[in-house]
Amino acid sequence: MKLFDVTVAPNPRRVRIFIAEKGIEVEYQQVDMRGGEHKTPDFLRMNPSGKIPVLETDNGEHIGESVAICRYLEALHPEPNLFGATPVELGQIEMYNRILELELWTQIGTSWVNGPVVAQIAAGRFKQNPQAKETSDKNTHLFYERLNRELKDRSYMAGKRFTLADITAMTAVDFASELVGLKPEENLEHLWDWHERVSARPSAKA
Ligand SMILES: N[C@@H](CCC(=O)N[C@@H](CS)C(=O)NCC(=O)O)C(=O)O
Structure with a gap:
């Protein structure tokens, strides 16, 4: 799995913290936000909103939106539970x-x-x-x-x-x-x- 990330940006940090809590191995790829990389056609194919973070799954699918990414990760790695157990x-x-x-x-x-x-x-x-x-x-x-x-x-x-x-x-x-x-x-x-x-x-x- 690969996370399209920007170290100083707060939404990718939400996902990085979630990943750290779960202890999951993920590759990180920095996006050149100042250079507008997140608005290029290639990036918009991954997330039509042109926002970071985006997760690339092992099968090459893409998920944008921090909570959506975390929900996917919780489904793959249910423990420790972070979305609710009851x-x-x-x-x-x-x-x-x-x-x-x-x-x-x-x-x-x-x-x-x-x-x-x-x-x-x-x-x-x-x-x-x-x-x-x-x-x-x-x-x-x-x-x-x-x-x-x-x-x-x-x-x-x-x-x-x-x-x-x-x-x-x-x-x-x-x-x-x-x-x-x-x-x-x-x-x-x-x-x-x-x-x-x-x-x-x-x-x-x-
Ligand atoms: N609701 C989105 C918000 C994502 C977001 O706004 N990311 C910021 C970085 S923290 C971004 O990509 N900003 C650039 C832009 O909106 O063009 C999420 O939860 O992931």
């Missing part, structure tokens, strides 16, 4: 993962595309919206506060154990902190306790 766990992990993608990742994504790093990379090729960034910055911090309140009563994003939802949240918080200028406030102690717990796992280095 019907209620399956539902709750999916619920929290979707909440994190739709309510946190989209806000961070809006702040990112309208922020200074993309302004530099895109060099005028992309019209930015400072008002959208202001709103999404605020919403991100509000969501961090909500997570902090929720994590007072549970150790991990979807309950008592580490799952896909923790990978989604950790990669979001790390990307937002390091590259988007959206680090959670220091006083969000439950959020930071959770962050320390998940960052201590060897897979977090992936």
